[in-house]
Amino acid sequence: MTLKAIKYENGKLEVLDQLLLPLQTEYVNINGVEDGWHVIHKMQVRGAPAIAIVGCLSLAVELRKEIFEDKKILRQEVEGKLNYLVSARPTAVNMKAAADQLIELVNELDKNNSFTAEEMKLRFLDAIEAMLQKDLDDNLAIGRVGADALISQWPGDAQLRVLTHCNTGSLATSGYGTALGIIRNLHSRGVLEHAYCTETRPYNQGARLTAYELLHERIPATLLCDSMVAALMRARRLAAVVVGADRVAANGDTANKIGTYQIAVTAKHHGVPFFVAAPMTSVDFSLPSGEHIVIEERPEREMTYINGHRIAAPGIKCWNPAFDVTPADLISGIITERGLFKPAELLSQRQVPTESS
Ligand SMILES: CSC[C@@H](O)[C@@H](O)C(=O)COP(=O)(O)O
Missing domain, CATH: 1.20.120.420 (translation initiation factor eif-2b, domain 1)
Structure with missing residues (x-):
């Protein structure tokens, strides 16, 4: 189910x-x-x-x-x-x-x-x-396009190890998911060796939601703390990182869950391709670049408490931005229901009418 x-x-x-x-x-x-x-x-x-x-x-x-x-x-x-x-x-x-x-x-x-x-x-x-069905159809298409893209850039016949961040699956969409939909698709084709998901502090979407979805789908997976990504990339050769998006600017700069940017920097250092998966509705052509994206700041309680228990020293000041912006030059490709685009190619899609739902 x-x-x-x-x-x-x-x-x-x-x-x-x-x-x-x-x-x-x-x-x-x-x-x-x-x-x-x-x-x-x-x-x-x-x-x-x-x-x-x-x-x-x-x-x-x-x-x-x-x-x-x-x-x-x-x-x-x-x-x-x-x-x-x-x-x-x-x-x-x-x-x-x-x-x-x-x-x-x-x-x-x-x-x-x-x-x-x-x-x-x-x-x-x-x-x-009609939005529910349209989103599901888009996700299934993203899953297919994304799995093709990851397989085609991976040399040899070995199965793929893929890292994701936050939660982009059935729980974040009408079903199937975007970045997690790609992992699902790779698994259904028998080419996924292993999925890695980050904990995604402070709200723990990875530990609570993505881990839950991966177990539910019986996809081989391992949970990491956010601080373990560089160590993982050194210890195991990853085929790709694939994440979702909350808003993609016209130049491809991408706002996504806090922590995405540092994963992209780390991926670049280790030569791991870094993909963003999102429906075209997540692209905001009215913003020329990511610096114009408004970043939501969440209550500090989300950082200082876990399950109702205070974990941070009382009195410490906190900064809790819910998202960060990954610059386009760290992004290998943007996977959409219309196909795979280099960040600079996104603008070619501006005038293409969205299929009406
Ligand atoms: C398909 S969901 C894509 C993004 O919305 C997801 O990666 C994310 O950042 C979710 O943030 P959240 O704060 O949990 O709403």
Whole structure:
């Protein structure tokens, strides 16, 4: 059975509470936008694609319960609530990209006089509800493209050892995953020797979530502390590092979970190819480079406590950025559902229309 972070059927939305994993499996009911905002902000659901899907579906849940007679009122409500959802977490671009696309759609529907407000609502709901399948299809494509890319750059017939960071699997998406989807694909082809996942302090997405997913899928895997990456690269020849992305700037600079940058620096030193895997919706062409990406800072309690127990000396000052930016020159390739691109080639995709969901 595959892990499901998001369950949605007939207007009922539930998300797996990732704060409780891996020890407890509990779903939280999402009754509308306010609940959606809170589960994203508290990181009960996390991962760039999952944030966008849950945010938009929380709006769908709310709209399904309302009856609209006036198209303008529907448009205004949609616009206000989507902008509110974007404010739940600032770094991942996916929620903002989805909001912009849906606001454009609602404006077009508003201008079309051939249907009523309720018909407009139904068309709008169809667009939101299609996001789950579109994300899954993108992930499956990323898995195939990424596995091909890793195999083709690996000399000889030996199986591949791959390192990943944070959690990019079923729990971070509608299913299958991006970087973890590539590892899944390599495993299903019988060419993966071993996956390594980092603990991913301070929130431990690697130890709690990726390790859980790898065990669930019976993929041979080993957990490392974040500080062990250089030692691993010296001890074992890795075929590649593959990570996800929260926002990729137009030049390929990539914001991802804190710690990604130091892994990329270490990979460069050891000659290990470093790949980013993400759907095109994670590329923000409006930002020329990574220095414009807003980095979310999280509460210091996430660093100073583990499972409710204080581990840091009381009174110490903390700095807790949730993401860092890996410069494009450390990135061997960006793996998307449209293919593999060198960072400098990304701009060629700017005008290519996103397949509508
Ligand atoms: C497919 S998920 C890609 C990224 O969102 C992931 O690597 C990551 O950084 C998640 O951060 P999080 O803070 O857990 O939401």
